[in-house]
Amino acid sequence: MNKPQIRTDYVFPKTVEELEFGPCCRTGVLLEGNAGWRTLRPVVHHELCVKCGTCWTICPDGVIDRNIDIDYNFCKGCGLCAHECPKKAIEMVLEVGEDA
Ligand code: SF4
Numbered sequence: 469m470n471k472p473q474i475r476t477d478y479v480f481p482k483t484v485e486e487l488e489f490g491p492c493c494r495t496g497v498l499l500e501g502n503a504g505w506r507t508l509r510p511v512v513h514h515e516l517c518v519k520c521g522t523c524w525t526i527c528p529d530g531v532i533d534r535n536i537d538i539d540y541n542f543c544k545g546c547g548l549c550a551h552e553c554p555k556k557a558i559e560m561v562l563e564v565g566e567d568a
């Protein structure tokens with residue numbers, strides 16, 4: 469899966485001109501998992517999923533793989549996948565703790 473990777477070699481730019489451009493996973497902004505600011509998490513009900521790929525296509529963070537498994541280290545909980553799923557196979561549930 470082509471999902472975001474944590475960059476350990478990133479050096480913060482000193483000027484605007486030094487800023488890299490591109491998807492966040494390549495600019496160095498994504499230095500660690502961004503799950504910390506998620507209040508809701510998407511849960512896939514695989515028995516309802518027809519593998520249409522809509523969620524895989526639409527996820528802005530690219531954290532859903534082709535098996536429709538979600539990388540919770542990087543999912544920010546935006547809910548787009550659940551909103552767009554034609555089968556309502558993704559449910560957004562409240563985060564209730566570290567091992568939720
Ligand atoms: S909630 Fe947002 S970031 Fe998380 S898997 Fe769904 S679309 Fe991607």
Ligand code: SF4
Nearest residue numbers: 517518520521523553
């Ligand atoms: S959008 Fe819904 S039905 Fe389509 S692959 Fe994703 S979870 Fe499955």
